[in-house]
Amino acid sequence: MDVDLRPVKKLRESAAVRSALGPIIEAVCTSPADLSRLRVVCDWIQYRSNFRDAVVSRPIGAADVEIAVDLRRCGDSAPDDLAAGVKHALSDQSGLALEPWARGRDSCIWRFNALYWQALSAWEQATGREYEQSLPGGESDARNTEAAGELILELFRLWDDLDARRALPGELYVLELGVGNGNQARTWLDEFVRLDQRHGRDYYRRLRYLMGDYSAHVLERARQAVAHHGERVSALVVEATRPAVTLGFLAGKAFLVYISNVYDNLPTDEVALIHGHTYQVEIQAFLGEQDADDIAGRFGASRAGLVPLIDRLLRIGPELLAESAPHQFADVGQAVSFWQAVWDALRLRERYTPLEGLDSYPVSPSLTGEILRPLLETEGDVRMHVSNGALASFTGTLPLLHPFGRVQCHDLFLTGRQQYRTGFYGPGKYDGSVVNWVNGPLLQLVASRRGFGVEFTPFRQRPGSNITTLTAQARD
């Protein structure tokens, strides 16, 4: 039996966490499970709102089983409760399934995520707070004038040099993906104007600042924040995983692509190497028995009618749902309440399915699972995110860069494969959206195969934050 203790820092810090280990192992050892085919994985799930119960079981292929434990929630539990939790996890697969088993990226949790951004206004009205307040730290990042100034001056140096070679294009493109409330754009553009006046080359006249976001609601808010920059700024609804669909015209032209807190919110699969075998982590969203009954009762639905009702919500959104089912939802607010209740209760079951050949596993439209091989085969067992959406977005963004352009991205990045051995990196819930840390080494590898160097540096604007800055530029 393997026991994989990941949160090593917490094990040192917390006696409660350490004391939970004995009862868990005791419960596992006294269960009827075949211990030679069992592994126990202990995480510390930092997201108070997440998709897991404190103790769950996951089939590995046809015969093996993994018991996964959240030590944060087990630390204060009585030994008897822990033992009961383990036994329950090994025997119980009940609940109301919302979907068939699927790869992570195909799960309905991403439909919930998409709905959150599409119907953000309704969600915010119901909660009474803007989405930024649910981000870690309570605000979106990067509104630091000094950092913006440094970046702008670097651009000026580059443009001066290109101009001297008669190689400076007439229009100077900067793209921001994931615009938040527009504060970053406003800070950046205001600083640009100030520095350009000092520099005296009138680059502002040639500047084209493009703001791209998935949410029209967010985009409109950002547009208002930079209204005083008038025609220098264009706002575009961009599907982050397919930037070329909207931004194909920008190929080879962008001097700077600025991306903030986008990648951690894009669909992802997970893969695992266990005892030399490669597995896909398949998931299934479900509601616990009690939660399903409660929600059905609260909103006048039958238990059998709950799944189609949720599907309807995800297809047409809360406003149309309220309109189309006034007997169940008196107004949009009630439909949003239904949405929030389902989201709060939503859990994920997991199982490991053998992955037959990495090359037959499509990571993104332009990548097969072969790209994972160097990371999977480096050193021993690992479970990691594939960050499919982030990869698709990143690889779709790189071709937009001018030969001397760069991508600067602030997000939750792992910067080394070994981190997967010592921490939990999602999925978690941020308000109505999904969060997963991004597999930085994988992005680094993919960029390298495309001739780009990637560097990770601590996020300067907020020391101590989990945010890391990725910078990608052409090598050689």
Place this chain on the structure above:
Amino acid sequence: MADPMLLPTTVVGSYSVPEWLERLKTEYYQRRISAQHLAEIHEVAIKAAVKDQELAGIDIVSDGELRRDNDVDYFLARIPGVHIPQRAKTDYFDYYDAEVTRPLPELPERSEAPERSGLRLADDFRFTRQLTDRPVKFSFTGPFSLSRRIRDHAYPDPGDLVRALARRLNAEARELAAAGADLLQIDEPFLAGYPEQVELAVEAVNIVTDGVAATWALHVCYGNRYARPSWEGHYDFLFPAVQAARVDQIVLEFARKGLDDLRLIRQHEWDRWLGLGVIDVKTAEIESAELVASRIRRALEYVPADRLMINPDCGLRHLAPEVARQKLRAMVAAAAAVRAELEGGNKT
């Protein structure tokens, strides 16, 4: 009947490197397969590449540069005096860190001894020569571009490193000519990034071609590493300096950049051959033969047909094999269509 070599079609040099070959090359650079095995794999791949070109109808073929890990290291790794501390690579296509700490050893004047020149390019040529009855173009990276990937601690004047490399390549060119190579091409993919150094590059080209009885081409593009341009701009910088290059042909990219720079050919009265890039190698989109033919017709407004060679913008290495084949077929069909029009015109 039109001259069969009117508007001849050719390639710039590199051919599509399939993903499986990339992986095997990387395996070699991570020391998981032997040099002998890789050499045998390369021979099979080259045979297939030559056959692909023949089947596509290309008039002047190449070995596809399939033995090369990239456009620089294949040469630097074999030039005596170039020091490469770490020869294993994470990925085969990565560039080495190369340096020179003392001046490169010079060859005796007019050396004919193959073991002294070191790069053994003539062996590569001989292998390709016996695979096909068609004319073979043999290309190699020029001294200026090679110098850009070397940290130079040896020459107070950086131009002297370029010249020393040029002398080494001149010896190789002599061996190539002696082996029967009659169409040689110097590639300068880095030159567009250093337009102010075009005179030095041309001086070095002339050292390479000096005394070598072959038809010489000079290829200058805006870079094709990872199928991306390394620089942007216009070919203005080449002129008038390139007029002093002792070459018979310049091979330029036009498909991706547009045909505006054709004006330079007329403006500067370039009266030698032009290798006209009509296929964009940086996109997998297949050009139609009609589109390619329109590019050739436009070029004929600036260059007479008997001085126009038809080729892709640059090497095909980053294109998938089937895409490369289709692009070449479109190019050949376009050249044939325009050739037929010219033949009709000649009759009337």
